[in-house]
Amino acid sequence: xxxxxxxxxxxxxxxxxxxxxxxxxxxxxxxxxxxxxxxxxxxxxxxxxxxxxxxxxxxxxxxxxxxxxxxxxxxxxxxxxxxxxxxxxxxxxxxxxxxxxxxxxxxxxxxxxxxxxxxxxxxxxxxxxxxxxxxxxxxxxxxxxxxxxxxxxxxxxxxxxxxxxxxxxxxxxxxxxxxxxxxxxxxxxxxxxxxxxxxxxxxxxxxxxxxxxxxxxxxxxxxxxxxxxxxxxxxxxxxxxxxxxxxxxxxxxxxxxxxxxxxxxxxxxxxxxxxxxxxxxxxxxxxxxxxxxxxxxxxxxxxxxxxxxxxxxxxxxxxxxxxxxxxxx
Numbered sequence: 128x129x130x131x132x133x134x135x136x137x138x139x140x141x142x143x144x145x146x147x148x149x150x151x152x153x154x155x156x157x158x159x160x161x162x163x164x165x166x167x168x169x170x171x172x173x174x175x176x177x178x179x180x181x182x183x184x185x186x187x188x189x190x191x192x193x194x195x196x197x198x199x200x201x202x203x204x205x206x207x208x209x210x211x212x213x214x215x216x217x218x219x220x221x222x223x224x225x226x227x228x229x230x231x232x233x234x235x236x237x238x239x240x241x242x243x244x245x246x247x248x249x250x251x252x253x254x255x256x257x258x259x260x261x262x263x264x265x266x267x268x269x270x271x272x273x274x275x276x277x278x279x280x281x282x283x284x285x286x287x288x289x290x291x292x293x294x295x296x297x298x299x300x301x302x303x304x305x306x307x308x309x310x311x312x313x314x315x316x317x318x319x320x321x322x323x324x325x326x327x328x329x330x331x332x333x334x335x336x337x338x339x340x341x342x343x344x345x346x347x348x349x350x351x352x353x354x355x356x357x358x359x360x361x362x363x364x365x366x367x368x369x370x371x372x373x374x375x376x377x378x379x380x381x382x383x384x385x386x387x388x389x390x391x392x393x394x395x396x397x398x399x400x401x402x403x404x405x406x407x408x409x410x411x412x413x414x415x416x417x418x419x420x421x422x423x424x425x426x427x428x429x430x431x432x433x434x435x436x437x438x439x440x441x442x443x444x445x446x447x448x449x450x451x452x453x454x455x456x
Contacts, residue, residue, distance in 0.1 A: 128151075128152050128153065128195045128196065129152070129153045129154075129155065129193055129194045129195050129196075130147050130152045130153070130154050130155070130194070130195065130196040130197075130198065131154075131155045131157060131190055131191060131194045131196070131197045131198065132144055132147070132154060132155070132156055132157065132198045132200065133157045133158070133179060133197075133198070133199050133200055133201035133223065134157075134158065134199075134200035134201035134202065135154075135156035135157070135158055135200075136156075136158045136160075137200060137201075138296070138298075138300050138301050138302070138331070139200055139240065139293075139296060139331060139334065139335070140156075140198075140200045140201075141300060142298070142299075142300070142331045142332060142334075142335050143198060143200070143335050143338060144156065144172070146332075146335045146336070146339060147339075148169060148171060148172070150339070151171075152171070153171050153172075153173075154171060154172045154173070155172075155173045155174075155175060155190050155194070156172060156173070156174050156175065157175045157177055157179070157188075157190050157201070158174070158175075158176060158177075158201070159176070159177070159178045159179070159201070160176060173190075175188055175190040177190070179201050179219035179220075179222055179223055180214060180215070180218055180219050180222065181222075182222045182225065182226070185222050185223065185226045186226055186229070191226060191227055191230060191232045191234075192230075192232070193232075194232055194234055195234060195235050196234060196235055196236050196237075196238065196342050197223070197227065197234055197236075197237045197238070198238045198240070198338065198342070199220060199223055199237065199238065199239050199240065200240045201219055202215055202216040202219065202220075202240075202272070202275075203215030203216060204268055206267070206268070207267070208267065209267040209270060209271065212267045212268055212270070212271035213271050213274065215271070216268075216271040216272055216274075216275045217271055217274045217275045217278060220239065220275040220278050220279065221275075221278045224237070224278065224279065224282050224286065227286060228282060228285050228286065234286065234287070235287065235342075235343075236287050236288065236289060236341075236342045236343075236347075236348065237279070237286050237287065237288040237289075238288070238289050238291065238338060238341060238342050239275070239276065239279045239288060239289070239290045239291070240291055240293065240338070241272045241273075241275065241276050241290050241291060241292045241351075242268070242269065242272045242292055242293065243256070243292050243293065243294050243295070243327070243353065243355070243420065243422050244264055244265075244266070244268055244269030244272060244414060245262055245264055245269050245272040245273040245276060245292060246260060246262045246263070246264070246269075246273075246292060246353075246422065247262060247263035247264050247265055247269065247417075248263075248265065248417035248418070248419055248420050248421075249419040249420070249421045249422070250419070251419060252325055252359065252419055252421060255327070255359075255419075255421040255422050255423040256353070256421065256422040256423070257353070257422070257423045257425070257426070258350070258351050258352065258353065258426050265413060265414070265416075265417065266413040266414055268414070269414075276290050276351070283349055287348040287349070288348070288349065289341045289342065289347045289348060289349075289350060289351075289352070290350070290351040290352070291337070291338060291341060291351075291352055291353075291354055292351065292352065292353045292354070292422070293329055293334050293353075293354045293355065294326065294327035294328055294329045294353065294354065294355030294356070294420075294422060295326050295327065295328045295329070295355075295420070296328075296329055296330075296331055296334055297328060297329075297330065297331065297442065297443075297446060298330050298331030298332065298442065298445070298446050298449075299331070299445065299446055299449035299450075299453075300331075300449070301331070301446070304446065305450060305455060305456070307365070307366065307369060308369055308373070308446070308447060308450060308456055309456060311366065311369050311370050311373060311375055311377055312373060312375065312456060314375055314376065314377050314378060315377060315378055315380065316366045316367075316370065316377040316378065316379045316380070317379075317380045317382065318362060318363070318366070318379065318380065318381045318382065319382045319387045319390075319412070319415065320381070320382055320383060320384040320386075320387045320415070320416075321362045321415050322361070322362055322363045322366075322379075322381055323361050323362075323363060324361065324362055324415070324417070324418050324419070324420070325359040325360065325361055325418065325419050325420065325421050326359060326360065326362065326420040326421070327353075327355035327356060327359050327420065327421050327422050327424075328355065328356055328360055328365070328439065329354060329355045329356055329435055330435070330437035330442035330445075332437065333354075333356075333434075333435040333436060333437050334354055336433075337352075337354040337427060337433045337435075338354075340431045340432065340433055341427070341431055341433075344430065344431035346430050346431065347430055347431055350426075350430070352424075352426055352427040352430070352433075353422040353423060353424050353426070353427065354424060354427055354433060354435075355422055355424050355435065356424075356435040356439070357424065357435065359419075359420075359421040360439060364439065365439070365443075366379075368439055368440050368443045369443055369447070371440070371443075372440065372443050372444045372447045373447060384416070387412060387415075387416075388412075390412065391412040391413070394412070
C-alpha cells in the first residue's frame with residue numbers, strides 16, 4: 128500500500144509516518160521543506176519537497192501516482208489574519224484535491240485532519256459538541272479549517288474522504304505543551320484565566336491509531352469524526368499532572384481574564400506591525416477563552432471502534448521522558 132502524508136515533518140505527521148512504517152506501508156512524505164538533521168532513511172520512504180500552495184508544482188510532482196491513501200495534515204496554526212490562515216489551510220487543501228481529481232488518482236481514502244476549533248466550544252460540560260452540532264468557530268484558525276472541510280466535502284462525488292477533528296493533541300515532539308513543561312520545571316504554574324476550564328485531550332499515538340482506523344473503515348467514508356479521550360479534563364489537572372511526573376513543587380499563579388484580554392490586544396497589535404505570530408498570540412488566547420472545549424468521540428467509537436487508550440498521567444509521563452531524553456527539557 129502507498130500512503131501519501133502531507134506535513135510529515137510536523138508533530139502529528141512524524142508519528143503517523145512511524146505507524147505506517149510499522150504496518151509495512153510505502154510512504155511518500157510531502158513537505159514544504161526538507162526536515163533538518165534528517166538521517167539515512169528507510170527505503171520505504173520517499174521525500175517530496177513541494178509547497179501545497181503552489182498548484183503548478185503539485186501538478187508536476189509524481190507524489191500521488193498510484194497512491195492508495197492520502198493523509199492531509201499540512202497547514203498553518205500560527206498566523207493572525209484570516210487570509211493568511213486561508214492561504215495555509217484552505218488553498219493548500221483545495222490544491223491537493225484538485226490535483227488528485229485532475230490525475231484521476233483512484234485512492235481508497237482522503238483523510239483530512241481538521242480540528243475541534245472548526246466546530247467551536249460547547250455550551251456546557253453536559254452538552255459536548257458532536258458531529259451534528261452547528262459549527263461555530265470563534266477565531267480565524269478554526270474558521271479556515273472549517274472552510275477547508277467544506278472544500279473537501281465539495282469533492283465528495285469524486286473522492287472518498289473522511290474528516291477528523293482531534294481534540295487537544297499532546298505527546299513526544301509537541302512544542303506547545305513543551306512550554307508548560309518548561310514553566311513547571313522552573314517551579315511555576317501560570318494559569319492565564321483557564322485553571323478550571325475544560326478540554327478534551329488526546330495522546331498522539333491514540334490519534335494516529337484513530338486516523339488509520341478511519342481510513343480503512345468503509346463506513347467512515349464521507350463522514351466527520353471527533354477523536355479525543357472520553358472524559359474532559361481541567362487545565363489544572365494537566366498542570367498538576369505535569370508537576371507530578373517531574374516531581375516538582377510549584378507556585379500556582381492565576382492571571383485574571385481582564386489581564387489576559389489586554390495581553391491579547393497587545394500581542395495582536397504587535398503581530399500586525401511585525402508580521403510575526405509567536406507561540407502565544409491573540410488567536411491562541413481567543414481559543415483559551417471559552418469554558419468548555421469539550422466534544423464527543425461516540426460516533427468514532429461506534430463506527431470504527433475508536434478508543435483512546437492512553438490515560439492522562441501515562442501520556443504526560445511518556446512525553447516528559449521523551450523531552451528529557453532528547454534534550455528538550
